[in-house]
Amino acid sequence: MADITVIILTYNEEKHIERCIRSLKPFAKRVVLVDSLSTDRTVEIADSLGAEVLQNRWPGNHAIQFQWGLDNAHLTTEWVMKLDADEYVLPELAEEISQKLPALDNDIGGIYMKRRVFFMGKWIKYGGYYPTWLLRIWRNGKGRMEQRWMDEHIKLVEGRTIRFEHDFVDDNLHGLTAWTQKHNHYATREAVDILNILYGFRKYDSVRPNLFGTQEERKRWLKMKYASMPLFLRPALYFTMRYFLKAGFLDGRPGLVWHTLQGGWYRFLVDAKIYEIYHKAGRDKEKILDLLAKEYDINLKEG
Incomplete structure (x- = not known):
């Protein structure tokens, strides 16, 4: 023990x-x-x-x-x-x-x-x-x-x-409907996280981004680069990389579903939620913060 x-x-x-x-x-x-x-x-x-x-x-x-x-x-x-x-x-x-x-x-x-x-x-x-x-x-x-x-x-x-x-x-044993519902919720959180990278709403005491560090440090660095790419282009490139360049097709039909949903649909949904936020609030930092607080009950204002 x-x-x-x-x-x-x-x-x-x-x-x-x-x-x-x-x-x-x-x-x-x-x-x-x-x-x-x-x-x-x-x-x-x-x-x-x-x-x-x-x-x-x-x-x-x-x-x-x-x-x-x-x-x-x-x-x-x-x-x-x-x-x-x-x-x-x-x-x-x-x-x-x-x-x-x-x-x-x-x-x-x-x-x-x-x-x-x-x-x-x-x-x-x-x-x-x-x-x-x-x-x-x-x-x-x-x-x-x-x-x-x-x-x-x-x-x-x-x-x-x-x-x-x-x-x-x-x-996870809950099935595809529960999976998509959960990832819809995750997509909102991911959208907020990407907006925080872009606008610096709140500083995190977080893992240090480092291309040559641990796997999680490297992924954090890549996420920051991903956040700077154009909306809707980045999920297409990400799915292409995973499914074709990194051989996701070798995971068979379950892999086709997984990589399409987790590497394509989910990432596209994140961008769609960011696009909706921009549509409603523009790209003004304070207006985005106010929208997140009002419609998503997410307060990222410091203090």
Whole structure:
């Protein structure tokens, strides 16, 4: 058993939460759910599996909710791990965590792990989507959640990082209708995040963009370049790169659906939402801020 607490955000995750918690049993000392007042059996299932449950009304932002969990879980373990409810740890990774974590040098502050995405029962291996390296384990007190509207990561404040060999899995079981509804919501947050890059509404204490840094630093740099490209051209180029240049077509028919929706439709929807905001507010910073506050209940004004 490793000296680690796993924190999971939940809202109506009865379809996923048992699979998630059971994958943590071989190595986690504590499993803590930060639940946004679920109305299904999420809390009941978690209780039955020995997880602890903290409840906090959804604040409208993933980063704020996760940081609330970090601040209120009374963490005493040496290590902390972040996992989503629709994710689970493979047995090989669970064993690796159990064996390697206690022996790590004191100057190691964080651990990157590979995420496998499954979609319609298919492991999405191509299109630049695997491996995706994410910092998901860090020493207690050495990491904080970026306070962004989208694409938030854990920012390590001290120590060096290493990589573990084995994978965890992202496999959402809710189906295509729920997926598109969720990504419609994500598209609004992504649009706000891109507008923030362009207009500098609010400064983030975030991962440093760096073309030659870690994968997440490189992706942050590329996102800033992406944000400067023309509306509607960039999603077309992005889909072309993923599906053709990075061989997304090798993922078969599920991959066709995945790369078209996640790499094409979703990115186009983000631009459509930005276009709508420009149509209503023009490109004036203050008018955009006022529109976001009035119509989207998103206040990005400093102070």
